Structure formats: C-alpha cells, structure tokens
Amino acid sequence: MYDVIIIGAGPAGIFAALELIAKKPQLKLLILDKGRGIDARRCPQKEKNIPCVSCSPCSTTCGWGGAGAFSDGKITLSTEVGGYLGEYIGEPALKGLIDYVDSIYRNFGAPEQIYGVGRDEEIELIRQKAVLADLRMVPAPIRHLGTGRTGQIMQRMRESLEQSGVEVRTGTVVQALLVNDGVVRGVLTQDGEELQAQTVIACPGRDGSSWLREEATRLGLTMAINPVDLGVRVELPAPVMKPLTDVVYESKFIFHSKSFDDKVRTFCMNPHGEVVTENTEGLMTVNGHSHAEKKTENTNFALLVSKNFTEPFREPIAYGKYVAQLGNLLSGGVMVQRLGDLLAGKRSTVERIRKGVVRPTLPEATPGDLSLVFPYRFLKGIVEMLEALDAIAPGVNSRNTLLYGVEVKFYSSRLQLSTGMETEVRNLFAVGDGAGVTRGLAQASAAGVVAARSVLERLTK
Structure with missing residues (x-):
C-alpha cells in the first residue's frame, strides 16, 4: 500500500x-x-x-x-x-x-539567463511589425x-x-x-x-x-475535446530568424488564415538547432531541438494549425494519427519539401533540395509532396502564415525554406x-x-x- x-x-x-x-x-x-x-x-x-x-x-x-x-x-x-x-x-x-x-x-x-527581458524597445518594434502583418505576438520570457x-x-x-x-x-x-x-x-x-x-x-x-x-x-x-494541432516543422538559415531569436529567442506568433480563419501558431523555435524524428506509438513524427553546446547553421520551428471538431466527429487524436500515418505511408517516415516546390505543385527530390541554400539537419527525411498528405485548408493556412512571417523576418518565405511533416501534438x-x-x-x-x-x-x-x-x-x- x-x-x-x-x-x-x-x-x-x-x-x-x-x-x-x-x-x-x-x-x-x-x-x-x-x-x-x-x-x-x-x-x-x-x-x-x-x-x-x-x-x-x-x-x-x-x-x-x-x-x-x-x-x-x-x-x-x-x-x-x-x-x-x-x-x-x-x-x-x-x-x-x-x-x-x-x-x-x-x-x-x-542557467540564470532569461531571454526576452530587458530589451523592451526591440520587442516593441517586432510587435509593431507583427501587427502590420496581421500577426499577434505573444510575449514569453524564456529560460533555455x-x-x-x-x-x-x-x-x-x-x-x-x-x-x-x-x-x-x-x-x-x-x-x-x-x-x-x-x-x-x-x-x-x-x-x-x-x-x-x-x-x-x-x-x-x-x-x-x-x-x-x-x-x-x-x-x-x-x-x-481540445483542438488538434497539426502542421509542419520549418527549417531555414539561422540568419533569417536572427533579428527575432537574438531578442526573444523563441518568437510566439498567432495568425488567423485569411481563407478559412483557422488559427495558426508558431511553436518550439530552435535557433541553431536540428530537426529530429519522434516515434509516437509507432507513428513517425517530426520535432526540433536546440542544444546547449552543439550549434548548426539553421533555425527550425513548428507551424501548427489548430482545428476544432464538433458532432458527429469527436476523435481529434484519431484524426491527427490518420494524417501522420498518411505521411508515413508516402515517405516511409518523415517527409521534407522545399517551399518553392510546394507552391509550384512539384514533388521535391534530392537534387532539388541539394540546389537550395538550406542543408537539412534531418538527412534521412524523404523528399516528397506534402500536398498529398495535408488537407488543402491546413496547407493554405501554413502558406499564408509564412507570407505573414516574411514581413517581420525577410527570407522566411523563400523558395529554399524546408518544410517537414508531419508534426502533431496528441x-x-x-x-x-x-x-x-x-x-x-x-x-x-x-x-x-x-x-x-x-x-x-x-x-x-x-x-x-x-x-x-x-x-x-x-x-x-
């Protein structure tokens, strides 16, 4: 007892x-x-x-x-x-x-250091730019x-x-x-x-x-029933996000898509980090880490679309698993695609990714086509969010930006x-x-x- x-x-x-x-x-x-x-x-x-x-x-x-x-x-x-x-x-x-x-x-x-405090003027400038791009910045001091x-x-x-x-x-x-x-x-x-x-x-x-x-x-x-959070992990050169990550380390922004009014948010930003895989009950999903000592040339973060379900469907976890399973089926694990290829309606290949300026930190990810995995409204919200983020961090919406899927929070x-x-x-x-x-x-x-x-x-x- x-x-x-x-x-x-x-x-x-x-x-x-x-x-x-x-x-x-x-x-x-x-x-x-x-x-x-x-x-x-x-x-x-x-x-x-x-x-x-x-x-x-x-x-x-x-x-x-x-x-x-x-x-x-x-x-x-x-x-x-x-x-x-x-x-x-x-x-x-x-x-x-x-x-x-x-x-x-x-x-x-x-460690004693806290990011996102003591730089009020710089944070306010980022907030103003965010408002002009239809983004809401959530202040969040962070101990990393x-x-x-x-x-x-x-x-x-x-x-x-x-x-x-x-x-x-x-x-x-x-x-x-x-x-x-x-x-x-x-x-x-x-x-x-x-x-x-x-x-x-x-x-x-x-x-x-x-x-x-x-x-x-x-x-x-x-x-x-909470909303299901489903989306991609974005990877790009660290200098693109440097104006944000140097000030607040992890930028938390909320956006509502113009097409469907779905909530899209940034999550788990990792300056100079790496993209990793997770095995959740047999499902291969994607995540990101940022090490205390080891640094890479890239920054990664998640873009997650929150979706509520009402009657008759009340199984958001099952829905998230279904999308993740589809991604696993098409790629054998985690899929990666260049943003430029996604927008052009092309499947990414090893050759196309190699031509870009972003070296993947998850080399085992399979190049593919995320439009075959995600419903249209999810991808539409993600693309619109990338366009909005580009207004405060130019280069986010680059054709070379990499998108990994699927990231889902159960x-x-x-x-x-x-x-x-x-x-x-x-x-x-x-x-x-x-x-x-x-x-x-x-x-x-x-x-x-x-x-x-x-x-x-x-x-x-």
Whole structure:
C-alpha cells in the first residue's frame, strides 16, 4: 500500500513528487513509467544514423524526464502560453506557480539567463511589425536549458527523490486504473501486478494521452475535446530568424488564415538547432531541438494549425494519427519539401533540395509532396502564415525554406477536473500534457505542484 502512486515520470510527475516529499517526507511514494531511465534512454537512429527501428517503448518520448528530457528544454515564464492551467487556478496563481517551479529548475542547475527581458524597445518594434502583418505576438520570457543539460537536470531530480525515499520503477507499463465505488484504489500493471494506493496522480504525457483517454472512457469520465494541432516543422538559415531569436529567442506568433480563419501558431523555435524524428506509438513524427553546446547553421520551428471538431466527429487524436500515418505511408517516415516546390505543385527530390541554400539537419527525411498528405485548408493556412512571417523576418518565405511533416501534438482530450486537478473519481488526479491541460515544461511542472498540494491538503485532513 502506497500513499501516492504517480503514473509518468515527466515534468508533471516529477514535480508532484518533489512537492509531496518536500512537504511530507514520511509519505510512501511510487513513480511508474513505461520508459527507461535517463542513462538507458538511447535512440539507435541517432547513435548509429540508421532509420528508426520502432523501439518499444520509444526512448525519445518515454522514460525518466518524459519527452522533454531530450528536448531543447525551454521554460516559458508566461501564463499566456503552455496550456490551460490558468482556467483552473486563475492567472495570478499560475504566475506564482511558474515562478516557483522556475526556482526549482534553477536549484537543480538551470542557467540564470532569461531571454526576452530587458530589451523592451526591440520587442516593441517586432510587435509593431507583427501587427502590420496581421500577426499577434505573444510575449514569453524564456529560460533555455538546452538539449543535454535538460536530461542532466532531470537526472539530478531523480537522485534527489530516491535519496528522500521515493521508489521509482521504470520499464513498468500501467495497464489500468483500479477503481471501486467511485474511489481510486491503485493501478494494475501489464505484468498483472496490483499496486494499491490511497491516491493516484496520472501524468502520462503526450505519448500516453491515448491510454488515458481509453481509461477515462472505460470509467465513464467526462471529457472535453481540445483542438488538434497539426502542421509542419520549418527549417531555414539561422540568419533569417536572427533579428527575432537574438531578442526573444523563441518568437510566439498567432495568425488567423485569411481563407478559412483557422488559427495558426508558431511553436518550439530552435535557433541553431536540428530537426529530429519522434516515434509516437509507432507513428513517425517530426520535432526540433536546440542544444546547449552543439550549434548548426539553421533555425527550425513548428507551424501548427489548430482545428476544432464538433458532432458527429469527436476523435481529434484519431484524426491527427490518420494524417501522420498518411505521411508515413508516402515517405516511409518523415517527409521534407522545399517551399518553392510546394507552391509550384512539384514533388521535391534530392537534387532539388541539394540546389537550395538550406542543408537539412534531418538527412534521412524523404523528399516528397506534402500536398498529398495535408488537407488543402491546413496547407493554405501554413502558406499564408509564412507570407505573414516574411514581413517581420525577410527570407522566411523563400523558395529554399524546408518544410517537414508531419508534426502533431496528441493532447486533445481534456478530462473534467476540479481546481485541484482531481477527476470525477475520488483521489484520482490527472495533470500534464497527456491530460490535455498543459503544453510544455513550465505549466506541466506547475500542474504537478497543484495536484500535489491538493493531495497534501486531503492527507492532512
């Protein structure tokens, strides 16, 4: 019998454990994750420069530290981006929590530098240019950990928790939540082991969003449908984005397409970074990293189109998977296309890409035609957004700009939760990206703290 079982060792789960053990050291805590520990999370594709071999579980997206352990590690110090946590606890409380988790990251080795502060005149000039291009700039100060350093910080957190008596089991798949009479009783692992607990905090991350949705359906929990975020990763020469990245590091812009009024946004900008692949439940998708030390000549960022679905279709995750599967079918993995070829209605080839000025940082991507993958309205919104961005960063809309697909974010089903992150099942809490509440390190970490404080209050009573 455990006091608390935490499912998922990503930022939400880690920060829930840190908060619990800091405030009540005598608690018996167990953290479960289907992935491996930091040291054992090795990707053959990256290490041996071979095509993805579909490891199960994927070490890029699963394991201690979550998908963020090997990401570029950006802590966005703003309440305006990164999820919906403010809707539950209020903006002032969220701001305080973000500052709180930021201080914990710094205690474990995060650098002191913050991008996007102290350069008000330059930021205002960018904002003015954005307005003239029908773009809304979202101010977002960022503390950049960097790929490599992020994993080191997460490992230090694990060591601290284990020294405090927290039990950690990696390589353990949770098959089901155990619920009796509307109260959670523990979890059932894939190996048939029943682990009992007074409280369960589910933090499965994006890779586990489908599992959480299936469990919620089985238990009859109410779910809201978030928009599906689907799009491409853009790669171009770093000097093109330098006027923006030198000032704010990650530029966050929101655009509404003229043709369909769909919301298009920039996401996860990586100055001097590299494009990478992710294996999400057998689907090859694309992402981007920016390393703390290793630099490339390119900058990459995502352009994501948000689309709501209404009756009769209520399966945004299935829709995102379908588009990703189509991209995998046509390319064998990730597809890349020059913007000029897309606009000309041509399939990109190795020769055409080689003629351009952008050297791909993901050489295994297959040249192809993204118009055979994405619906017209998605591509139309992306093209219009590139035209708008060109007004503030000339060169974005170049024929040589590379577009990789498919990038999709699987956090579309949001459980009905209390202000303390409790589900309709008593003592079952759900937080993080997989619960559809957050979209990044800062808010995921903060959500873990919210759930932990709710648990502490209940245990005290």
